Amino acid sequence: MSKTTVDAVMAELAALDDPKMRAANEKRGDDHGVNLSRLRAVAKRLKTQQDLARGLWATDDTAARLLALLVCRPKDFGPAELDAMLRQARAPKVHDWLVNYVAKKSPHAEQLRVAWTADPDPVVASAGWALTAGRVATTPEGLDLSGLLDTIEGQMKDAPDRLQWAMNTTLAQIGIEHAEYRVRAIGIGERLGVLKDYPTPPNCTSPYAPAWINEMVGRRGA
Template sequence: MAGTAESAQRAEIEELLAELAALDEPKVRAVNEKHGDDHGVNLTKLRAVAKRLKTQQELAVGLWATDDTAAKLLALLICRPKAFGRDELDTMLRGARTPKVQDWLVNYVVKKSKHAEDLRLMWFSDPDPVVASAGWALTADRVVKQPEGLDLDGLLDEIEARMKEAPERLQWAMNSTLAHIGIEHPGRRARALAIGERLKVLEDYPTSPGCTSPYAPAWINEMVRRQTAS
């Protein structure tokens, strides 16, 4: 019976891979490749596939084991986040080499796991900047939701010393931490603004009309303005 179930799952995975391949759009792929992603599936269509499948942990594990980015994204949408162990999540992150897969893994799975804080501490100072960026992303989240126990001044010290020269994905996560400290913690807002203004990280990042710039001083000021206005 076990062999039959495994064969059925392999067949389902092959069918899903074929379905995802059929959804691949050259224009979407071209845009994604500019951001380091290697798939061309419209994410709205991908989410529709996930909605049809609903939560299926074993299938998610099987999809993740493929070497297909779209399949990994689908896996993250149908998995049970709390079913993964700490070491399993660590291994998954280190194998998630494209930005969208890493982003979804951290935001849709790790943040919902009881291992989130252990992994934040493990990843935060990892020599691999991609792994470290996940630790900083979790730190940015904690700055907002559970800042008690965090050394906010120490974080600002590290950001001030390292963000300017950090690799892109790590730099982005550090910048998010800087902005959230400035937004959520008025006593450190002036310093956060000063660091952002001095380093000028993402100052010239193209921003669509109506969207908030990721440049920390602009981001902080706009969010504080909204808080004051509400």
């Protein structure tokens, strides 16, 4: 298979740009107009191409960066490179995909989780908390869950939106996955009231931690 050039991919993305979708995405801070299903189809065709991924990332174009995160090889990024990429990620969707599709799969995930969580930039810190939420659910060994609840209880209420959301996700995961902390997690959620009035579509789970915890535990019959 011949290597695809950045210019060729950028031309393809430009052809896929839909002004109506761009307008809708921009309301959420994502400055691109490419349907994500079509973007994934492009990525499926291109398969993994690390050099292309780095080239697409360097364009600073949101759609190109999303595609880069789909065709990259997460294990090939060093911790400094991932840290720089996170700080360059302007659009919320790019930030989310970088954390969930790349950083979580990196051999440096734990190192980055610790560093990012302690970062003074709340957007960077939110990435650390997102990785923490993932660990709570999958590999909680070594985590101080009680200490995490202490921090959430003291800081989540006044945290900026993205950081608040990630801390709230961690709170919910602790309550869902760890029965011994469930009552405390629900109590913290009830006292803080974070996302209690978040508009939730029918048949979707509310992000309000007490409701989220009870819903997921109820589904499991736990």
